[in-house]
Amino acid sequence: MKTKSSKARVEICSILSEYLKSWFVENPYDFVICDEHGDFISPVNFQERIRDTVKKLDIKFHYHMLRHTYATELMVAGVNPIVVRDLLRHSTVNTTWNVYTHPSRDDQRKALDGLYDDEAELLDKKMKIKLK
Numbered sequence: 001m002k003t004k005s006s007k008a009r010v011e012i013c014s015i016l017s018e019y020l021k022s023w024f025v026e027n028p029y030d031f032v033i034c035d036e037h038g039d040f041i042s043p044v045n046f047q048e049r050i051r052d053t054v055k056k057l058d059i060k061f062h063y064h065m066l067r068h069t070y071a072t073e074l075m076v077a078g079v080n081p082i083v084v085r086d087l088l089r090h091s092t093v094n095t096t097w098n099v100y101t102h103p104s105r106d107d108q109r110k111a112l113d114g115l116y117d118d119e120a121e122l123l124d125k126k127m128k129i130k131l132k
Helices: 014-026 043-057 065-076 081-088 093-100 105-115 117-131
Strands: none
Touching: 065 081, 065 093, 081 093, 105 117
């Protein structure tokens, strides 16, 4: 852990909770991520294994990228920024929003189009009436 506060309860969604419950029926060990003997894999060793795997697959990936994806997906889903900050255990919303979220142009377009959904439906109805 980076700091003492890094060791904390982390909320997970119901779907993941159910998946993990079924995983532990099959997995006889105490850890979700462990070696073939059920022993804890340190973050450094885990990172090395991932680095070796992505190198073999010739892809650009670092497991920390998952935090950025998680933050962005929560933002796109419209989750309150304070909740996203808490879920990522950041001290400030500024870090969460300015460093960890990466909205795409498509996300921006959907947000703008979503502002006018009601007006677009009304305009569409008016246009259909005029065409009759």
